[in-house]
Structures are given as C-alpha cells and as structure tokens.
Amino acid sequence: MSGLDVELRRELAAIQKDALLRELHRVDSSQSRCIEIDGRPFLNFSSNDYLGLSNHPALKEAATRAVAKFGVGAGSSRLVCGSLAPHHELEEMLAVFKGTEAAISFPTGYAAALGAITSVAGKDDVVILDKLVHACIVDAARLSGAKLRVFIHNDLSDLERKLEWARDLPFVSSKSRRRILILTESIFSMDGDLAALRDIADLKDKYGAWLMVDEAHATGLFGENRRGLAEEFGVADRIEIQMGTLSKACGAAGGYICGSRSLIDLLVNRARSFIFSTAPVPAAVAAARAGIGVIQSAEGEILRQRLWAIVDLLKSELIKAGWALPPIRSAILPLLVGKETEAVSIATALRARGVFVPAIRYPTVARGKARLRLTASAAHTAADVTEIVNALTAAKTGN
Numbered sequence: 001m002s003g004l005d006v007e008l009r010r011e012l013a014a015i016q017k018d019a020l021l022r023e024l025h026r027v028d029s030s031q032s033r034c035i036e037i038d039g040r041p042f043l044n045f046s047s048n049d050y051l052g053l054s055n056h057p058a059l060k061e062a063a064t065r066a067v068a069k070f071g072v073g074a075g076s077s078r079l080v081c082g083s084l085a086p087h088h089e090l091e092e093m094l095a096v097f098k099g100t101e102a103a104i105s106f107p108t109g110y111a112a113a114l115g116a117i118t119s120v121a122g123k124d125d126v127v128i129l130d131k132l133v134h135a136c137i138v139d140a141a142r143l144s145g146a147k148l149r150v151f152i153h154n155d156l157s158d159l160e161r162k163l164e165w166a167r168d169l170p171f172v173s174s175k176s177r178r179r180i181l182i183l184t185e186s187i188f189s190m191d192g193d194l195a196a197l198r199d200i201a202d203l204k205d206k207y208g209a210w211l212m213v214d215e216a217h218a219t220g221l222f223g224e225n226r227r228g229l230a231e232e233f234g235v236a237d238r239i240e241i242q243m244g245t246l247s248k249a250c251g252a253a254g255g256y257i258c259g260s261r262s263l264i265d266l267l268v269n270r271a272r273s274f275i276f277s278t279a280p281v282p283a284a285v286a287a288a289r290a291g292i293g294v295i296q297s298a299e300g301e302i303l304r305q306r307l308w309a310i311v312d313l314l315k316s317e318l319i320k321a322g323w324a325l326p327p328i329r330s331a332i333l334p335l336l337v338g339k340e341t342e343a344v345s346i347a348t349a350l351r352a353r354g355v356f357v358p359a360i361r362y363p364t365v366a367r368g369k370a371r372l373r374l375t376a377s378a379a380h381t382a383a384d385v386t387e388i389v390n391a392l393t394a395a396k397t398g399n
Contacts, residue, residue, distance in 0.1 A: 053251025115271030220249025
C-alpha cells in the first residue's frame with residue numbers, strides 16, 4: 001500500500017468514526033416517487049423533482065428529438081463551436097419566463113454560481129452572504145477574491161451592520177466605485193425557509209449594493225406565473241442577478257443566470273465556468289426548455305396545487321406523529337435529529353422498511369444539527385404520506 005493510501009484510509013476512518021462517511025447508492029430506475037436500489041423498490045422522499053417532471057412525456061420527447069437532430073454531445077465550449085440552437089432557444093425562453101432582458105445557461109447550478117460571482121466581484125469589492133447559502137455560492141465568493149462577510153441567517157439587522165461596514169471602508173482603486181454584492185437563496189435548501197427578499201431589497205437599495213438571489217428551490221413553486229419567490233414578493237425587478245437550476249422543478253439538468261443584457265454579455269466574456277466548459281448536451285437543454293413550458297402551462301398550475309396539497313397533508317401527519325416542523329410552507333421539510341449517529345440510524349431503519357430518506361450531516365449542515373430532509377413531489381400520493389409517516393414513527397421508536 002502506498003503512503004498516499006495509508007493517509008487516505010486514516011482520513012476515511014476518522015470520517016467513519018464521526019458517523020459522517022457517505023456512500024453512493026446505485027439506483028437502477030428513473031427518478032420518481034419510487035426508485036429501485038440493489039433490486040429493491042423504495043418509496044422516495046429525497047428528490048428535488050418537485051413537480052414530477054423528470055419523467056414527463058413532453059420532456060422525454062424533447063430530449064429524444066434533440067438527440068436525433070443535434071446528436072449526443074455539444075462538441076466544445078459554446079465560444080468555440082458548441083453554441084447549438086437549443087441553447088439559444090432555452091435562454092430566450094428563460095429570459096421571457098423570468099421577465100429579464102437576457103439569460104445564460106451553464107452545465108450545472110454550481111457552474112452558474114461560480115461563473116456569475118467571480119465575474120462581477122473582485123479583490124476591491126465586498127461580498128456579503130447569508131450564513132446558510134449553498135456551498136457553491138460560498139465557494140464562488142471565496143474564489144472571487146473579494147472581502148467576505150457572513151450575516152446571521154435571515155438576520156436583517158446583522159446584514160445592515162455588514163452593509164454599513166462595507167460602505168464605510170476606505171477605497172483606492174481604478175474602478176469608479178466599490179461593488180457590494182449581497183448573496184442569498186430565496187428558499188434555503190436544507191431548512192426550507194424563506195428569505196425576507198423585500199427587506200433585503202430595501203437594504204440593498206439603501207446602501208447602493210447589488211443583490212444576487214438563488215431561486216433553485218422556488219422556481220416553479222411560487223409566484224402567480226410560477227417564476228419564483230421574487231415574483232411572489234414582487235421584487236424581481238429589484239434583483240440584479242437571478243440564479244436558478246434546471247434540475248429541480250424543471251425536471252432536467254443545468255443552471256442559469258438571468259438579468260440585464262449587459263450582465264449576460266459580461267458573463268459570456270468573463271465567466272470561466274462558461275468559457276472553459278463544454279456546452280450542456282442538447283438532450284438536457286431541450287428537456288429543460290420543455291420543462292419550463294410545462295411549468296408555464298395550465299398543467300403546471302395543476303401540478304403545483306397537487307404538490308402543495310401533498311405538502312400540507314405531510315406536514316399535518318408529521319406534526320400529529322410528534323415531529324416538530326417550522327411554520328412555513330415549503331416542499332422541503334427538515335426533521336431535525338441532532339446527533340449524526342442518530343440521524344444515520346433512523347435513515348437505516350427507514351431503508352429497512354422500504355423508504356429512502358438519507359441522513360443530512362456535516363458539512364452539509366452544522367455539526368450536531370443532523371436531520372432527515374424530506375422533499376415532497378406532485379407525484380406523491382396520500383398513501384405515500386401514510387407510508388412514510390408510519391415508517392418514521394416505527395424507526396423513531398425502534399419498533
């Protein structure tokens with residue numbers, strides 16, 4: 001055994017000792033309300049496929065047509081020769097859907113965050129982010145080289161203190177002004193709670209900052225036109241950078257940034273995760289476009305209402321069963337456990353009963369705040385709710 005392997009096995013043993021070791025579970029079925037792992041069926045309450053679109057006939061047909069016409073791969077970076085018609089069609093649709101001048105797509109949401117934040121913020125600037133934003137936003141903020149400040153989760157007073165500090169910093173640069181960029185999610189991915197976007201936008205305006213909001217877990221679920229929480233709260237036109245993913249309610253894969261024409265043109269020229277990445281494959285792009293089409297349709301509203309009905313039923317039954325839940329309406333329901341070992345134990349007991357809900361542990365969440373993260377889908381049924389609540393009750397009591 002090489003010296004490297006000795007060191008790595010030591011690290012893995014330490015991870016396992018802390019109940020933090022992760023393993024890949026091979027899934028031999030499509031992503032849906034039920035999945036197959038190791039030849040066994042499991043009721044799935046862990047997917048972000050909120051509207052159940054990943055198996056929708058319209059998305060499958062769009063992907064198939066794209067493969068027939070454009071092939072399997074994109075061939076290169078879009079700035080070389082890989083900017084295929086489906087990419088342009090998707091971005092035109094995204095801009096209209098989100099009510100912005102333009103949009104740009106990326107292979108993943110991670111790449112979208114990385115490209116946008118590092119393009120608009122640099123060493124002379126300040127980035128202020130919510131403590132619970134997604135890891136991709138944290139990583140991008142660090143890579144930008146900007147001065148970083150973290151405000152207490154959803155704490156507007158702490159955010160204002162950070163903005164005052166940033167405004168009063170001495171500034172010597174060839175640029176006309178220091179950029180102050182606020183970063184937040186609209187629906188937070190691990191707790192399912194909502195950002196106070198109206199108040200954040202007010203503070204942004206007061207201190208001359210810019211605002212970037214990740215709508216990954218809100219797009220398709222909130223707003224009159226299902227554009228997201230920014231639409232729901234009436235502040236979409238006050239957000240300079242709208243980010244999202246195409247892998248959740250949209251049912252496909254990829255990430256995007258929506259905003260002004262100048263912003264998108266800048267990203268085409270500066271976003272390294274765009275410039276130096278092979279373009280997303282045509283099938284995924286076409287499926288995402290079809291997914292947005294479904295979301296915007298009358299069927300999209302029916303699916304949303306079906307999702308909220310399942311969410312309401314699931315929350316009601318969980319509370320009856322003795323689980324504490326935050327007083328919010330979200331498709332993400334965190335069941336806080338605390339100890340990592342206990343969360344793993346409950347998740348294992350659930351799998352023994354044919355229910356798949358993984359334990360969420362550090363570093364995804366803080367140490368000692370392990371949880372089961374339930375996510376509801378429009379594809380779930382009332383019978384599914386009964387099954388998971390019964391399984392959770394049995395797993396919690398050890399029966």
